[in-house]
Amino acid sequence: MEMISSCLVGRENNEIANSITRLELNPWDLRLLPIVPIQRGLIYHKPQSQNIISHLKNSLSRTLNFFPPLAGRLSATHHDDCTKSYFVDCNNAGAEFTHAATASISVSDLIGPKYIPEIVYSFFPLDSLTNFEAISKPLLAVQVTELADGLFLGCAANHAVVDGTSFWHFINSWSEISRGLKNISKTPVFSRSTKPVKVGNHLTPRPMVETPPLLRKVFHLGKERLTELKNKANSTGGSDKISSYQALAALLWRTITRCQKFTNMNMSSSREIYFALVVGARSRIGLDEGYFGNAIYTAGTSTTERELLQNGIGYAAVKINELVKQQTREAVMENFEDSENRAFIRKLPSFFIIGSPRHDVYGNDFGWGKPVAVRCGRGRDIDGKITVFAAAECGGVDLEVSLAAEKMVAMENDTEFTAALAH
Template sequence: MASIRIISTSIVCTASDKQSNFRIELTPWDLRLLLEEYSQKGLLFHKPKSEKQYENTHIQHLKSSLSRTLDLFAPLAGRLATIKHDDNTTSFFIDCNNEGAQFVHAAADGVFVADIIQLIYVPKIVYSFFPLNGVENYEGTYKPLLAVQITELVDGIFIGISINHTVVDATSFWHFVNSWSEISRGCECLSKPAPILERWFLRDKDCPIHLPVLSSEKLNNKRVPPPLEQRVFHFSKENITKLKAKANAEIGTNKISSFQALLSHFCGSLVRNKCIDDPNQEMKFRVIMGVRPRMNPPLPQHNFGNAFQGGTVTMKARELLEQRLGYVALEINKIIAMNTDVDLKRFLGVLDTKP
């Protein structure tokens, strides 16, 4: 398949003339991600029928609307910064200095939308549709916290977005993307409130958080993922509704969510297709959950930053093969339910109680 061609690279700053010079301290939820890579999501569209006019205006329109969106999401136009302390520790914060987000315009000559969506596995060229590949979050001290790449296909457009994961989780990521979409469409009133930019701490003494200085060994010890193929699955709303109803009916409850039912179905399918030799082999599944509504009082959904926790579901292969959908979904439900307000605050290091 063809390679991409970079047409231009530029920096997009906030539209407002006001200089941003405030700082945002980082929480334990943020700081645990320093050695992880940027979060990446892509959007694929067919080109509109009025193609000629579209090609002449859409890049500048996307730049302009992104700039206006950054007025609301000023941290994404900033950089990470550090302060070294006398006790040989370091603190990280977001410096909202408006150094700008990266904006790349590229073209994938000879590549059609069908070449992306009709293959069983994600084609390798798709990875080149994203900027800042392989960049780790701590590198946000000198690299943009947000980078967007607009890649022209023959009959479509791919918008690849890379955001520093210490700055946002999935909830804040999509808050930004949806706001940009609405601003781009000229919406007078956004469907979601403006983000709350200040990080949430229970006590003033909890910030800034002091971290041991990151050693060169840790910084250079990048995790190399195995050379696995990736595949995207699509589940219709109707099928997910059926899975949820089936899982709840099997265990006589109504507390199994759509996500839990779908994950249960996926885990069972995965084990069946792996052809596990030992039925007693332990299988571990990592479950990530947003915790804003789990705090007491709840954090607003538009609270900008990271607020998620992970849990591990451990089951034997035979349980996943022999038990019904509802049984597995209930085990997932139990792991998620374990993340109470007290447990979350204990993780944040602001409670003195022991487990």
């Protein structure tokens, strides 16, 4: 791959009235400082235009008019009590924009193989950079890689500044401006407490856990299969409140647990099996849907391996449904006010679901058609990371799964899981 150019792209208009100049990080933001940026990539067939790179730079600059923090820099204020507080200085230092090309790689090379090829991860910027290490570095980076017959648009954003909802809000807005719109359909909301939250000088990257080489694969469930899965979970769980997403999470909880048991026969059936859920807070506490920043936290539940595997999908789905119901406004605010992060999940789940089917991925038409696929960056390799995306067709979902090779093979041959995938 040839790296053709790299530059910083600032806001087109640095004098916009009422523009935000400083954004304090709140407890939800601060908890994500030790991890890595969000990395997502969109794959397109080759555009007809000959000026794609300059067009994307110009439209990015115009989009940053509406998102000043993403053109800024992470900064820290040091206090006399040996603590510090973090904020975004909206100084228009610019987002990073890299133009690359590889004539030897085609779209089919990226989406055709059974497993996601390693070359994909070279198309993402800000690779392996921890969020709090990004002091005075770009908070947003874009790498546009021209393929033999397509385009890979790799985007990365500091996770202490955006969650998945804010990330896709920006990408959706950029695609609107790129198509020629003068204004974006949803205005970001930056209002939040202006009181800095102090933290100690203890921030270190989350320790890397030794993992075997991982395989990554995309599995697809169509709308009809999701409906069948939801109906089965409700009927066997004696409920009518279980959602498609909860039923899917229950299926994955059971599947990954079986895969672990299959690859380690010495595991006890009485061991505790933990499930962690990323909870969205916006609707639960009345935040504007355009709230810019992190409005997520993690909650969990557990059961024994024996109970999880012997009681069927309905049992697991009811456990997850009960966990979701516990996430009341009071629970959300208690979590938010826990500035010392006592509420953060400390037990290690057997897998972790991130992403959401609610994010608009395939609507990102920059003026030359919708994407043909979406891919994640490597981030920190985690055995058991599952990213959920809305599928290209309405109502379906795609799962990007990262697993150790023997677990992946077990998942591919798991009877319950493959039955849910069947067309």
